[in-house]
Amino acid sequence: MKRFIFILSLAVLISFPYKSHAFASFGGFNLWAKPCTCSAGTVWYVWYTPLYLNSIVPTAGALAVGVPPKALWYANFDPEVPTTWSLGKFMPGVQSCWQPSGTGCSTWPVLGHVYEVGSSLPLSVP
Amino acid sequence: MKNFYTKLFCLLFLFIFVPFFAFAYQFTKDLKIGDLNSDILELQKILNLDIGTIVSPSGAGSKGNETNYFGNLTKQAIVRFQEKYRDEILTPNGLAYGTGFVGMATRKKLNSFNFVTTTPISTSVNSGSSVLPAPVFTSVNSGVIKSENMGGESNTFYETSSAERSKANLYFNGVLGQYPSQNLSSLRSTLNKDVLELFPSFVKAVKIYNVEPYQVKPGQKIIVNGTGFSEKNNIFSFGGVRTEGITCGYSTYCEVVVPNGASLGTQDISLENSNGNSRNQGFSAKAFVTNNPIMPSIITSAVPNQIKESELGANIIVKGERFAVGENYIYTPLGSVGPFSSSDGKTIVFSLKEMKDINKLIERGRLLKTEVIPLPFRVNNEYGSSEAFFINLLINK
Numbered sequence: 001m002k003r004f005i006f007i008l009s010l011a012v013l014i015s016f017p018y019k020s021h022a023f024a025s026f027g028g029f030n031l032w033a034k035p036c037t038c039s040a041g042t043v044w045y046v047w048y049t050p051l052y053l054n055s056i057v058p059t060a061g062a063l064a065v066g067v068p069p070k071a072l073w074y075a076n077f078d079p080e081v082p083t084t085w086s087l088g089k090f091m092p093g094v095q096s097c098w099q100p101s102g103t104g105c106s107t108w109p110v111l112g113h114v115y116e117v118g119s120s121l122p123l124s125v126p
Numbered sequence: 127m128k129n130f131y132t133k134l135f136c137l138l139f140l141f142i143f144v145p146f147f148a149f150a151y152q153f154t155k156d157l158k159i160g161d162l163n164s165d166i167l168e169l170q171k172i173l174n175l176d177i178g179t180i181v182s183p184s185g186a187g188s189k190g191n192e193t194n195y196f197g198n199l200t201k202q203a204i205v206r207f208q209e210k211y212r213d214e215i216l217t218p219n220g221l222a223y224g225t226g227f228v229g230m231a232t233r234k235k236l237n238s239f240n241f242v243t244t245t246p247i248s249t250s251v252n253s254g255s256s257v258l259p260a261p262v263f264t265s266v267n268s269g270v271i272k273s274e275n276m277g278g279e280s281n282t283f284y285e286t287s288s289a290e291r292s293k294a295n296l297y298f299n300g301v302l303g304q305y306p307s308q309n310l311s312s313l314r315s316t317l318n319k320d321v322l323e324l325f326p327s328f329v330k331a332v333k334i335y336n337v338e339p340y341q342v343k344p345g346q347k348i349i350v351n352g353t354g355f356s357e358k359n360n361i362f363s364f365g366g367v368r369t370e371g372i373t374c375g376y377s378t379y380c381e382v383v384v385p386n387g388a389s390l391g392t393q394d395i396s397l398e399n400s401n402g403n404s405r406n407q408g409f410s411a412k413a414f415v416t417n418n419p420i421m422p423s424i425i426t427s428a429v430p431n432q433i434k435e436s437e438l439g440a441n442i443i444v445k446g447e448r449f450a451v452g453e454n455y456i457y458t459p460l461g462s463v464g465p466f467s468s469s470d471g472k473t474i475v476f477s478l479k480e481m482k483d484i485n486k487l488i489e490r491g492r493l494l495k496t497e498v499i500p501l502p503f504r505v506n507n508e509y510g511s512s513e514a515f516f517i518n519l520l521i522n523k
Contacts, residue, residue, distance in 0.1 A: 031490055106457070
C-alpha cells in the first residue's frame, strides 16, 4: 500500500503543470520589415523567409521583433534590418505589432514576439 | 506483489498511454457546406492550426470557438487547405482549384495528420499560451492505391511515402503543430501577468490602440485594447466625458462601459492612471458613439487567395459582410490603398499592384528565391476595422 501511495504521489507530481514560459526557437532570413508604429516600445513586423521553427523544413511567416529585445546574442547588426539572418527565441502567440488603421490601431497576426535574438550583417541586395 | 504490479500498470496506462490513444481523430464521412455534426468541430480545429487555412480570425469558427457547422467560412478554409496540398489533393484529381468539398482525398490528407485535437495533458503552462501537441504522421502506405470520388470527380489518390511523411512530421512539428495562428482573443489569453513581466514596455507605456467594437452605444460594455493599464483606478475619457475608478487587472485590454453622457459622433478615447496618460502616444484611438451601432466588416473570402507575382494586377475579389457602400480601405503591413466602394456591401475589388512597396517586396523575394509570402490585409471603413485575412503572394511564378 505504501508503494502504491508513493507511486500515485509521484504520478500526480509529475502530471502537475510546472511554471515555465513557452518559448520557441527560430532562425530565419529577414526579407522585409515594417515598423509597428503604434506599438509600445519599438516593434517591427518582420517577414522571415525562409523561416525555421524547430525544424529543418523551411517555411515563411512573420514575427514581431522588439528593439532592443531582451538580449542580443551574437549581435552583429540590428535584427530589424532586412537581409540579415536571425537566430533566437520567441514567445508564440503574443501579438505585439500594432499599426494605424484609420480608426485607431490594429494588430497584425504574427507567430509571436521575439524575446532574444542575434543577427548577422546584412547582405547586399535591394 | 502481483497486486502492486497490477496497480502500477493501471497507473502507467492512465497517465501515459491513454492520453495518446484517446484523442486521435479520423474522418470517415464526406463533408460539405450545410453539414452539421461533430466532424466539423474537429475539422475546424485542424484548419485553425495553420495560419493559411484558419476558418475565421475571430468569432464563430476561430481558434477556441470552433463549431459543428460547415458554413461558408469553413468551405473557404477547406479550399485553401486543398490548394495548399494541391499536389496531394487536387493535381492527382485533375483539379486546378479547391472545391470546398471534403471528399476522400481531402479526408485522407486530414487523417494522415493523425491529429490530436484536444490537449490531453496540461503541457505546462501557466503562461497562458496553449501549445498544442504536434500531430504525428503514422500511416505506413506508399504508392498509388485506388481511385475514389471527390465532389463527383473521378480521381486517383496517391499515398505519401515514408520519406514524405518524415518531412511532413518535421514540418508540422515545427510549424503547424506548435504555432497555431492567433487572433485578438488569443492575444488576450497569452498576455497575462507572467508574460507581461518579460516585456516591460507592454506594461509601462500608457497607450490606447483601439476599442472593440468601433461603433458604440452609451451604456454599452466595450473592450479597450492598449498597454499600461493599472490594476485599479483607471480613468477613461470618451471625448472629454470621463469614467473613473475602472479596474482593468494586469493585462493589455480593459472592459469599460461607455459613459451615458458621452456625446454622439466620433470621440477620442484616452486613458489616465498611475502609470501616466495616453495623450502623448502619437496617434489617436477613436470610437464612434451612436444610438444604433453597426459591427465592423467581416471578410469571408478573397478570390484568388494566391497571387502569382506575374499576375499582380489581377483583381482580388473580397467577399464579406457590412462593407461600406462609400469608402473602404485595404490595410496591409505595407500600407493602405483605397478608397474602394461596395455597391452591395458584400464585395470589394482591389489589386496588389496598387500597394506601395509591393514591387520592392517581390523583387527582394525573387532575388532570395522566396516561394511564398503570406500577406495579411483588413478592411477599414466607417464601421471600424475588420479582422485580418490572409492571401499568399507567390514569388518566381
